[in-house]
Amino acid sequence: MKPFGKIGKGVMRRSNNNRFVRQIALPEFGLVGQEKLQAAHVIVVGAGGLGNAVIPFLAAGGVGKITVIDDDCVSISNLARQTSFGYHDVGLFKSEILADKLNTQYQQQIVFPQKTRLTIANFREIVPEADLLIDGSDNFETRYLLADISTDMRMPLISGALGAYEGQICVFAPSQRIGYRDIFPEPSDQQPCAITGVWSPLVGVVGSLMVSEAFKMIAGIGDSLAGKMMLIDSFTNQVQVINIQSDSTLSHSKLSAGKINFNTLMEWKEQEELLLVDVQEQHEHAENNLADLNISVYDLPRCWEAHLENESRKIVFICPNGIRSKIAYEWLKDKISRCYYVNLSEK
Structure with a gap:
């Protein structure tokens, strides 16, 4: 040595x-x-x-x-x-x-x-x-x-x-x-x-x-x-x-319950069956507006009841890459049964 x-x-x-x-x-x-x-x-x-x-x-x-x-x-x-x-x-x-x-x-x-x-x-x-x-x-x-x-x-x-x-x-x-x-x-x-x-x-x-x-x-x-x-x-x-190979057939985003694809999102929008929630930060929402209702995923735990508890429509969380929308879904899925999320990067 x-x-x-x-x-x-x-x-x-x-x-x-x-x-x-x-x-x-x-x-x-x-x-x-x-x-x-x-x-x-x-x-x-x-x-x-x-x-x-x-x-x-x-x-x-x-x-x-x-x-x-x-x-x-x-x-x-x-x-x-x-x-x-x-x-x-x-x-x-x-x-x-x-x-x-x-x-x-x-x-x-x-x-x-x-x-x-x-x-x-x-x-x-x-x-x-x-x-x-x-x-x-x-x-x-x-x-x-x-x-x-x-x-x-x-x-x-x-x-x-x-x-x-x-x-x-x-x-x-x-x-x-x-x-x-x-x-x-x-x-x-x-x-x-x-x-x-x-x-x-x-x-x-x-x-x-x-x-x-x-x-x-x-x-x-x-x-x-x-x-x-x-x-x-x-x-x-x-x-x-x-x-570890990145195999799309193993991707968690394709296996996760509650995930919808872009085509389903468009169908629901045409039928007016959903409430779309942009979970970006406020400044991100201002630059890239994905939905009329903006609730940051980080604010969701303290304000979801006021905005979403009595909502009868399907609730779909949305963000550019699907990460924060999935976090929002995971947090709320046991509180509201009709909630989903979408990954825009898979359009």
Whole structure:
């Protein structure tokens, strides 16, 4: 093994701690890569098993700002795989514990906790602009929501999942036309790790690889897993990386209930059987008016009753690319049975 080499004094003066001096010595990464990490903002959803592996390594590697979104508290059953917590933390918020420990450890405000659950109703308020989203959640509702947020806000997404002895990692880049829903158009029946159990060393393996992908993506180095899926079987020590093809026959938009095509929309309009709702932002609606009624998808949770609850016609949500119209449909489908959405990009 080659020695790390000398670190210049100018580099050492860039930080009052020893978080990243060894990474700077890596020739492909260097000071430029480290400065990109230091300027980056990463959002991590989930402070459980994967979050415990991901967040400390993000902080140790030199990421400048980490927002952690999680509303869960520590329980005794977590301790076997969530190594940042101890018995004295039981009953306390996971996001706050991680933030307090890491900010104290590095004497810097690095980690910013959000003690809330990510939902369709609140994501606009608690998900700011960032360089990268990391999904460490353990339920499909949150995973699908993050996939839609990533597409809509054009933020790269790194997704990890665990089950028994197996783990998987996917990376979704805005430049590609492959999303989480293309791979998993419907939720599986797999139970969360807290119920089924997971091989505890695998949590650290998958979390570390997710951080490696994050660093490479931020620094712009190496081969990314974008457009691929890494499958890890820790029981048999097998690792596979498979390419994910964008196949329209697998597209979630063609499988989703509640979706209508453009021809159906035109037929309903001629028969005056529908209420068309433009779910763009107000300034977008002013530039590209898609319907007389404009309700931003982000405002829908607080004002849908006043505008839509007593509507007898079919309600169709519309936006240019179908992302926000689908979010609106998913949020309202259990409250109003006669609602649908359309993707104008498939005209």
